[in-house]
Amino acid sequence: MTNKNNRYTGQRLRVALIFSVTLIVVVAPLTYSTIVAADTLIIPEISSQPPNTRDSVLRPVRSMTMHQVRAKFGEPQEVIAPIGNPPITRWVYEQFVVHFEHNYVIHSVVKK
Numbered sequence: 001m002t003n004k005n006n007r008y009t010g011q012r013l014r015v016a017l018i019f020s021v022t023l024i025v026v027v028a029p030l031t032y033s034t035i036v037a038a039d040t041l042i043i044p045e046i047s048s049q050p051p052n053t054r055d056s057v058l059r060p061v062r063s064m065t066m067h068q069v070r071a072k073f074g075e076p077q078e079v080i081a082p083i084g085n086p087p088i089t090r091w092v093y094e095q096f097v098v099h100f101e102h103n104y105v106i107h108s109v110v111k112k
Contacts, residue, residue, distance in 0.1 A: 050110055059096040059108040066091075066103050
């Protein structure tokens with residue numbers, strides 16, 4: 001009887017070993033591919049902004065006041081009223097749009 005029990009234990013051990021190896025061979029590549037895979041997000045509007053130079057489109061820089069922007073670039077073509085809290089105001093010029101938070105420039109974007 002001991003011999004028969006050992007035989008079943010040996011068979012169970014072989015089955016468990018085969019199952020384990022199969023599991024590793026099948027599952028490991030799937031896990032590896034999901035870990036390695038990644039996406040790159042490129043936002044064209046931001047990444048394609050021309051530099052703020054005389055050769056490109058000169059525009060207001062962060063932290064300029066509304067008064068400084070008006071003095072340097074003149075009156076905007078359109079003023080879009082403040083929205084939200086904190087209030088965000090937009091001034092539209094011919095070549096760019098300026099975004100203000102309260103009284104200060106937070107961003108300027110070249111128009112396409």
